[in-house]
Amino acid sequence: MNTYKLRISFLSVFCFALTSTYCFSQQGHVTINQDKHITVLLDLKKEMNKNETDSERFKIQVYSGNRSGAQNAKNEFSSSFGDWHPSMQYETPNFKIWAGNFRTRLEADRALKRIKTKFPSAFIFKPKKDKN
DSSP, X not given: OHHHHHHHHHHHHHHHHHHHTTOOOOOOOOOOOXXXXXXXXXXXXXXXXXXXXXXXXXXXXXXXXXXXXXXXXXXXXXXXXXXXXXXXXXXXXXXXXXXXXXXXXXXXXXXXXXXXXXXXXXXXXXXXXXXX
């Protein structure tokens, strides 16, 4: 019985060694054929995404109140979070500090989580379109 197991083990190792010498990884070459206008369209899309006044983007309101409090909040925000440029907006009767220009709600949520450590009353919103 032991010689039978030994023969099976030897045969298994031999078969494995024999077949493994014929296994090679595949190598290939990829050629991408695309219209030459795609790069122009991508550049145009990048330029459109730079639009800071796009109402489809999300912003975070950090502060709402009087002018001096808004200025203090803006300075504190700038020193704490260099990633986003804060702006001061006036909507009667309050001055508001808005930050960020996020394309997706997920991006804004991630930023809000960081901002809430310093500004617990901060929240996400979409600015209204101007009726000009």
